[in-house]
Amino acid sequence: MTLLSVDRLSVTDRAGHVLVDDVSFRVAAGDRTGLIGESGSGKSLTALAVLGLLPRGLTATGSVSLDGADMIRAPRGHGDVAAVVFQEPLTALDPLMTAGRQIAGPIRRFRALRGDALRDAVREALDAVRLTDTDRIARSYPHQLSGGQRQRVAIAMAIACRPRLLIADEPTTALDVTVQAEILDLLDRIVTENDTALLFITHDLPVAARVVRDTHVLQSGRVVESGPITSLVTAPQHPYTRTLVESARRFDAALERTGRD
Amino acid sequence: MSRRRFLHLAVGLTLVLVVAGAVVLSYFWLPFAPDDTSGGRLAPPGGDHLLGTDKLGRDLFTQLLIGGRIAIGTALGAAALGGVLGVTFGLLAGFATRWLDDAAAVLLDILIAFPTLLLAMLIVAGAGASLGTAVVAIGLAMAAVVARLTRVLVKQILARDYITAARVAGISWPGIVVSHVLPNIAPTVLVNLALQAGLAVLAEASLSYLGLGTPPPNASWGRMLYEAQATVLTAPAGALAPGIALLVLVIGVNLTADGLRDVLSVKGSR
Numbered sequence: 001m002t003l004l005s006v007d008r009l010s011v012t013d014r015a016g017h018v019l020v021d022d023v024s025f026r027v028a029a030g031d032r033t034g035l036i037g038e039s040g041s042g043k044s045l046t047a048l049a050v051l052g053l054l055p056r057g058l059t060a061t062g063s064v065s066l067d068g069a070d071m072i073r074a075p076r077g078h079g080d081v082a083a084v085v086f087q088e089p090l091t092a093l094d095p096l097m098t099a100g101r102q103i104a105g106p107i108r109r110f111r112a113l114r115g116d117a118l119r120d121a122v123r124e125a126l127d128a129v130r131l132t133d134t135d136r137i138a139r140s141y142p143h144q145l146s147g148g149q150r151q152r153v154a155i156a157m158a159i160a161c162r163p164r165l166l167i168a169d170e171p172t173t174a175l176d177v178t179v180q181a182e183i184l185d186l187l188d189r190i191v192t193e194n195d196t197a198l199l200f201i202t203h204d205l206p207v208a209a210r211v212v213r214d215t216h217v218l219q220s221g222r223v224v225e226s227g228p229i230t231s232l233v234t235a236p237q238h239p240y241t242r243t244l245v246e247s248a249r250r251f252d253a254a255l256e257r258t259g260r261d
Numbered sequence: 262m263s264r265r266r267f268l269h270l271a272v273g274l275t276l277v278l279v280v281a282g283a284v285v286l287s288y289f290w291l292p293f294a295p296d297d298t299s300g301g302r303l304a305p306p307g308g309d310h311l312l313g314t315d316k317l318g319r320d321l322f323t324q325l326l327i328g329g330r331i332a333i334g335t336a337l338g339a340a341a342l343g344g345v346l347g348v349t350f351g352l353l354a355g356f357a358t359r360w361l362d363d364a365a366a367v368l369l370d371i372l373i374a375f376p377t378l379l380l381a382m383l384i385v386a387g388a389g390a391s392l393g394t395a396v397v398a399i400g401l402a403m404a405a406v407v408a409r410l411t412r413v414l415v416k417q418i419l420a421r422d423y424i425t426a427a428r429v430a431g432i433s434w435p436g437i438v439v440s441h442v443l444p445n446i447a448p449t450v451l452v453n454l455a456l457q458a459g460l461a462v463l464a465e466a467s468l469s470y471l472g473l474g475t476p477p478p479n480a481s482w483g484r485m486l487y488e489a490q491a492t493v494l495t496a497p498a499g500a501l502a503p504g505i506a507l508l509v510l511v512i513g514v515n516l517t518a519d520g521l522r523d524v525l526s527v528k529g530s531r
Contacts, residue, residue, distance in 0.1 A: 053425060083426075083429060084429050086422040092421075094445065096444045109431075
């Protein structure tokens with residue numbers, strides 16, 4: 001069943017610049033779709049358009065249907081349909097709210113839990129993102145947590161209402177490399193366990209390769225190549241995709257050379 | 262957090278509480294009736310009259326206590342008015358976009374560039390000199406400053422990802438304002454209001470000094486200063502007493518604001 005269908009989506013600003021140009025793709029329940037591209041390629045704008053949250057001044061044309069709702073003409077937010085994990089967990093969490101309260105917010109709203117049941121649900125969400133010492137973390141403010149812990153809390157908040165689509169916008173870019181791997185594994189496990197569809201946005205091909213199955217490569221607002229990530233990596237067709245793959249390979253080669261020396 | 266930060270707050274609060282305590286006291290007990298002139302003109306400090314008497318023979322300490330009511334009342338009234346109006350307008354301006362946003366920004370800059378005293382004089386000229394008019398004038402000037410600050414803070418907060426997350430979750434704008442925006446702007450706005458309250462005390466004293474604030478016979482520290490001006494060399498207590506009282510209250514309020522900022526920012530921004 002198609003959960004999200006984006007058809008000929010274009011986003012233009014007031015000056016008439018086309019920022020997203022005729023982008024179409026589909027995400028079905030349980031899919032793992034990647035949007036790959038450098039900054040400015042329109043991948044994050046596409047995600048915002050999908051959620052009906054384009055900054056004022058930008059207009060979207062085409063059609064975006066998320067769980068049957070028209071997100072361009074009649075956008076509506078629902079914690080149980082879609083949720084987002086952002087790049088920088090420090091600004092994704094309200095600095096004045098404890099982790100527990102932030103996670104509790106959407107749960108109270110969409111699952112109508114109160115009191116002990118709410119507290120249990122918060123603990124469950126923190127357990128689900130493999131955080132230990134959940135009681136302490138629930139009582140902590142964002143600045144008291146490490147970057148990895150913050151991102152786990154942000155993920156816990158996003159999945160607390162069991163959304164059917166999880167949009168991850170560069171979720172590991174702001175993290176240490178070791179923490180990156182953990183967070184990617186975590187996302188991988190969570191979408192498998194809950195059968196959540198994943199829309200994964202990144203500029204980093206190797207990162208995408210860890211969690212994503214189908215990919216769309218964006219360059220200056222256009223989809224230049226689409227397909228399974230395996231064929232994209234082994235046999236890139238478009239020159240831009242080839243550049244992405246080669247630059248990733250160069251890093252590997254450099255690493256190996258350093259290892260040999 | 263260092264001990265110095267608490268020192269600011271402790272010293273500031275002590276000074277403010279001394280003045281506030283004296284003001285509360287004045288409602289229950291005054292050394293003399295405000296219009297009692299039995300002490301003779303310009304009596305020196307000491308004896309029955311702790312600070313002496315003014316040129317009409319009224320007890321200076323009594324006048325000082327009554328003037329404190331006006332100073333504290335102005336600070337609270339202007340801060341309340343400036344806070345409510347300023348935050349409301351600042352919130353609306355923070356959400357405005359395009360030309361409406363530009364218009365709000367320019368309007369606020371013009372209001373701030375306009376000298377408070379001049380604004381107050383215009384309002385007093387229209388509405389007549391009274392404590393109420395002075396408080397409204399000072400409160401309006403304060404509202405412009407608070408609104409500009411609020412507008413910028415709101416725009417910063419609205420750009421944060423947790424606002425987007427809340428919108429994805431389908432939380433309404435009023436809900437977001439109550440749960441995320443107001444708590445996050447509150448520490449900075451409160452500190453600013455406290456600083457402005459200190460300035461409000463000075464502004465009221467200036468207006469009264471110029472005869473645009475509290476009309477006689479009610480004693481205001483600013484008017485006491487004006488009345489003592491002619492005799493400042495022969496009877497300095499008349500000018501020193503309200504001057505020192507003003508100094509104590511304003512320094513107290515400023516130190517409190519300073520300490521408040523340090524204490525609040527520990528929990529807030531880091």
